Amino acid sequence: MTESLKIDRELVERIAKVSRLELTEEELERFTEQLKGILNAFKEMDEVDTDDVEPSFHPVEVKNVWREDRAKRWDWDPLGNSEHTEGRYIKGPKIT
Amino acid sequence: MKNVIRKATAIDEKFHVFNTIADRLEAEREGRLAGVAVSVKDNICTKNMETAAGSKILEGYSPPFDATVVEKCRNEGAFIVGKTTMDEFGFGTFNVNTPYSVPVNPHDTDRSCGGSSGGAACLTAVADFPHLAIAESTGGSISCPAAFCGVVGLTPTYGRTSRWGLVDYANSLDKIGCMAKTAAGAALLLSVISGPDEYDSTVLGVPDEDFTRRLVDSVEGLEIGVPDEYFAEGVDEEVAKLVWGAIKCLEGLGASIQNVSLPHTGVALASYYIIAMSEASTNLAKFCGLRYGLQPPLEGNFEEQFSKVRGRGFSDEAKRRVILGTFARMAGYRDAYYIKAMKVRTRVIEDFKRAFKEVDILAAPTMPVTAPRFEEIAEMEPIRQYMMDMLTVAPNLAGIPMISVPCGAVGGLPVGLHLMADHLREGELIQAAYAYEVN
Numbered sequence: 001m002t003e004s005l006k007i008d009r010e011l012v013e014r015i016a017k018v019s020r021l022e023l024t025e026e027e028l029e030r031f032t033e034q035l036k037g038i039l040n041a042f043k044e045m046d047e048v049d050t051d052d053v054e055p056s057f058h059p060v061e062v063k064n065v066w067r068e069d070r071a072k073r074w075d076w077d078p079l080g081n082s083e084h085t086e087g088r089y090i091k092g093p094k095i096t
Numbered sequence: 097m098k099n100v101i102r103k104a105t106a107i108d109e110k111f112h113v114f115n116t117i118a119d120r121l122e123a124e125r126e127g128r129l130a131g132v133a134v135s136v137k138d139n140i141c142t143k144n145m146e147t148a149a150g151s152k153i154l155e156g157y158s159p160p161f162d163a164t165v166v167e168k169c170r171n172e173g174a175f176i177v178g179k180t181t182m183d184e185f186g187f188g189t190f191n192v193n194t195p196y197s198v199p200v201n202p203h204d205t206d207r208s209c210g211g212s213s214g215g216a217a218c219l220t221a222v223a224d225f226p227h228l229a230i231a232e233s234t235g236g237s238i239s240c241p242a243a244f245c246g247v248v249g250l251t252p253t254y255g256r257t258s259r260w261g262l263v264d265y266a267n268s269l270d271k272i273g274c275m276a277k278t279a280a281g282a283a284l285l286l287s288v289i290s291g292p293d294e295y296d297s298t299v300l301g302v303p304d305e306d307f308t309r310r311l312v313d314s315v316e317g318l319e320i321g322v323p324d325e326y327f328a329e330g331v332d333e334e335v336a337k338l339v340w341g342a343i344k345c346l347e348g349l350g351a352s353i354q355n356v357s358l359p360h361t362g363v364a365l366a367s368y369y370i371i372a373m374s375e376a377s378t379n380l381a382k383f384c385g386l387r388y389g390l391q392p393p394l395e396g397n398f399e400e401q402f403s404k405v406r407g408r409g410f411s412d413e414a415k416r417r418v419i420l421g422t423f424a425r426m427a428g429y430r431d432a433y434y435i436k437a438m439k440v441r442t443r444v445i446e447d448f449k450r451a452f453k454e455v456d457i458l459a460a461p462t463m464p465v466t467a468p469r470f471e472e473i474a475e476m477e478p479i480r481q482y483m484m485d486m487l488t489v490a491p492n493l494a495g496i497p498m499i500s501v502p503c504g505a506v507g508g509l510p511v512g513l514h515l516m517a518d519h520l521r522e523g524e525l526i527q528a529a530y531a532y533e534v535n
Contacts, residue, residue: 021403021406022406023415031416038369047363063301065297084386092386093395094398
């Protein structure tokens with residue numbers, strides 16, 4: 001699969017768009033080249049036989065922790081760091 | 097205690113270790129950390145003290161709460177002296193990837209402290225007051241700077257310490273740990289900060305432990321494995337020689353030595369970076385300049401606004417990791433990269449589990465080289481910088497505990513002996529580190 005992979009400027013531009021990341025022309029060029037180099041080095045993963053191997057999403061077995069679903073009072077203001085507030089709301093940019 | 101802020105300020109002027117220094121003393125309290133100044137890596141929340149995680153996008157962020165580990169220290173009488181500088185979000189091996197202070201190595205100021213907990217390690221080395229450091233590791237960010245600066249760095253088992261209040265980098269890898277001048281200091285701090293937390297569901301349900309009880313001068317009967325792959329190509333000969341000397345010292349104290357093999361050591365690097373970047377790219381999605389940190393005036397629609405804030409607020413390495421991590425999770429590439437990396441991780445964990453059936457702990461160099469010069473780092477391509485993590489990423493991927501202990505110097509630059517143990521076996525590491533240290 002990785003053999004047919006083609007990393008180019010267009011792909012990096014598309015990734016930047018979905019990641020909401022404004023990049024300069026220079027950054028686009030540079031990251032494209034670096035991405036190629038990095039992924040080329042990471043190709044060695046292909047050599048590891050992982051047939052019938054389960055992926056490890058965690059290094060140890062993680063069990064969910066439960067607690068009583070009870071309301072609790074916090075003594076801090078969740079909007080305290082925001083400059084874009086209007087009353088008790090955060091004001092965001094236009095959606096369209 | 098009164099002199100601590102003054103002393104910390106003087107150290108900062110010389111070594112650039114802090115992003116923020118406490119501006120007032122706290123009332124003295126009793127507890128296991130009474131009279132101890134604790135520094136906190138800049139990505140761990142401290143109430144009303146700026147926490148920017150080394151990033152412009154979080155500049156000015158003043159957390160309204162303490163991270164669990166910080167709260168635990170305060171409850172034991174500690175005074176939080178300040179926030180130590182780091183690579184942005186932990187993205188780096190040399191603590192140069194930050195728009196804030198770049199700390200300099202206490203043994204040669206033309207060289208790096210290592211990263212990403214560089215400020216913590218340097219401060220630990222030079223502090224002339226009672227001090228312990230809370231640091232954090234994702235792929236080696238405690239061990240690496242500890243080795244380069246010549247201090248003890250203890251990375252606990254994944255899930256030993258709560259991550260509530262940590263500006264997360266990669267959730268399946270992040271571990272909050274300790275740095276100290278000695279194994280005793282690290283053992284004390286770990287005893288304070290570990291344990292269950294109702295706010296972090298990934299903390300392992302194991303009882304609190306007093307690790308200072310493991311400060312016993314004996315390694316009699318301890319079986320130490322030496323992984324061949326950790327002395328392979330790329331490891332400096334002088335570094336390897338010193339580490340072998342330390343291993344022989346432990347043998348002389350009654351431990352037995354045997355060679356072991358961890359065949360997936362090399363490929364762990366690729367697996368680690370794919371996983372770390374994938375998780376980082378989702379974690380960084382929350383930074384959009386609306387609720388905290390960098391908040392430019394609202395202009396244009398949300399896509400334009402968020403893209404602009406992130407383009408300005410993230411520096412190079414963060415952008416690179418968002419791009420790579422997003423790529424690795426995209427439809428069409430996900431199986432070949434993200435899922436494949438998770439499967440390779442299973443292989444890496446199997447390597448360690450197999451080794452720990454034979455031996456109690458593993459011993460290796462922490463870093464393949466001593467601290468490089470800043471001018472050398474500036475010439476390294478990103479992939480070459482990543483390759484410097486070749487010895488620390490595998491144990492971090494497996495979530496096993498590790499401790500880096502100073503074991504001598506090459507040309508005046510410290511070298512670290514890296515001891516690794518099976519999950520939740522921090523006690524063995526502390527005991528071996530202590531026995532080595534006192535002999």
